[in-house]
Amino acid sequence: MSILEIDGLSFSYEDGTPAIEGISFKVESGEKVAIIGPNGAGKSTLFSLIAGFRTPFTGKVIVNGDALDDGSEDKVRRHLGMLFQDPDDQIFMPTVEEDVAFGPQNLALDDIQGRVMNALRSTGTEALAKRVPHRLSHGMKKRVAIAGVLAMEPAILLLDEPTSGLDPRARSDLIGLLNGMKRTMLMATHDLEAVADLADRVIVINRSIMFDGTLADLAHRKDMLEQAGIELPSLSKLFSRLKDMGYDFRHIPVSLDNATSETARVIDEMGRKRQGR
Ligand SMILES: Nc1ncnc2c1ncn2[C@@H]1O[C@H](COP(=O)(O)OP(=O)(O)O)[C@@H](O)[C@H]1O
Ligand SMILES: [Mg+2]
Structure with a gap:
C-alpha cells in the first residue's frame, strides 16, 4: 500500500480560476518527490489540499489507507507535517522554543522538551530558543518553521519551497539534514540543484501533471522544460x-x-x- 495516494484532485478559488485539475499520483513510503512548476502552477494549493487545509472540489487524498474526508481527518493530519511557503504563516508564538513546542503540544505528543531540543539542534537554531520569532531574519524564521515541523516527527513531510530565501550555508545544511532523513517527503521547489541532491522523483505540474519521472529524464525533455518554465x-x-x-x-x-x-x-x-x- 502506498503511504500517500492522490486521486483526481481538482480545486478552484473563489474567483473560479481552476488552480489544479485532475491530479493523481501515488507516493511510496520513504520516497522523496519534488513538485516543480512555474509560479501559479498550483504547488502550494496542492499541498494545502493534501494537508487538509482546504477541501478539494473533486478527488481524494488517502494517507496510509485512510481518506481525508471520512471522519479520520485528525488521524490523517497527524501523519502530515507541512512547511508553509511563507514562514510568517507558520510562526506565531512569543518565543522560538514555544513556537517549536506548539505542534507537538497540540498533538499531545510525549517528550516535548526532547523533541524541541532535537529540532532546534538539527536546524541550527538552538541559540535562538528565547528569541522572538517575528524579529528574526527571513532565513532564520524559515529554519524555526522547519524545526516546528520536525518536532512533530510526521511520517510525511510537505515542504513548500524549503530552500527559498536561505543563505548558501543554511541551504546546504538544510539539504544535508533532509537527505539524512529516512522519511517520505514532498517538496515544492524551484531549486533544481536541491532536487538533484534530494529527490528520487520529479513531478512537474502546471495546473495538471505534465511529467512524472526522474530529473535525469526531465533534463532531456527540452519541450517540457520550456513549457513549464523550468531552468x-x-x-x-x-x-x-x-x-x-x-x-x-x-x-x-x-x-x-x-x-x-x-x-x-x-x-x-x-x-x-x-x-x-
Ligand atoms: N488565496 C487565493 N485566492 C485566490 N486565488 C489564489 C489563492 N492562492 C492562489 N491562488 C491562485 O491559484 C493558482 C495557483 O496558485 P499556487 O497554488 O499558489 O501556485 P504555486 O504555489 O505553484 O506558485 C494561481 O493562479 C494563484 O493566483
Ligand atoms: Mg507556492
Whole structure:
C-alpha cells in the first residue's frame, strides 16, 4: 500500500480560476518527490489540499489507507507535517522554543522538551530558543518553521519551497539534514540543484501533471522544460550545450557526482581514440 495516494484532485478559488485539475499520483513510503512548476502552477494549493487545509472540489487524498474526508481527518493530519511557503504563516508564538513546542503540544505528543531540543539542534537554531520569532531574519524564521515541523516527527513531510530565501550555508545544511532523513517527503521547489541532491522523483505540474519521472529524464525533455518554465542548473545547461555541439555525453548530468564521472568517461575515451586504441 502506498503511504500517500492522490486521486483526481481538482480545486478552484473563489474567483473560479481552476488552480489544479485532475491530479493523481501515488507516493511510496520513504520516497522523496519534488513538485516543480512555474509560479501559479498550483504547488502550494496542492499541498494545502493534501494537508487538509482546504477541501478539494473533486478527488481524494488517502494517507496510509485512510481518506481525508471520512471522519479520520485528525488521524490523517497527524501523519502530515507541512512547511508553509511563507514562514510568517507558520510562526506565531512569543518565543522560538514555544513556537517549536506548539505542534507537538497540540498533538499531545510525549517528550516535548526532547523533541524541541532535537529540532532546534538539527536546524541550527538552538541559540535562538528565547528569541522572538517575528524579529528574526527571513532565513532564520524559515529554519524555526522547519524545526516546528520536525518536532512533530510526521511520517510525511510537505515542504513548500524549503530552500527559498536561505543563505548558501543554511541551504546546504538544510539539504544535508533532509537527505539524512529516512522519511517520505514532498517538496515544492524551484531549486533544481536541491532536487538533484534530494529527490528520487520529479513531478512537474502546471495546473495538471505534465511529467512524472526522474530529473535525469526531465533534463532531456527540452519541450517540457520550456513549457513549464523550468531552468536547469547551470551545470546541466553546460552539458546540454556540449552535447548539442556533438560531444559524446550519454546523458545530461544533474548532480556534481554525475557530471564528474560522465566527464571523466568522455575524456578517457577521447584519450584512447587519440592513441588509436
Ligand atoms: N488565496 C487565493 N485566492 C485566490 N486565488 C489564489 C489563492 N492562492 C492562489 N491562488 C491562485 O491559484 C493558482 C495557483 O496558485 P499556487 O497554488 O499558489 O501556485 P504555486 O504555489 O505553484 O506558485 C494561481 O493562479 C494563484 O493566483
Ligand atoms: Mg507556492
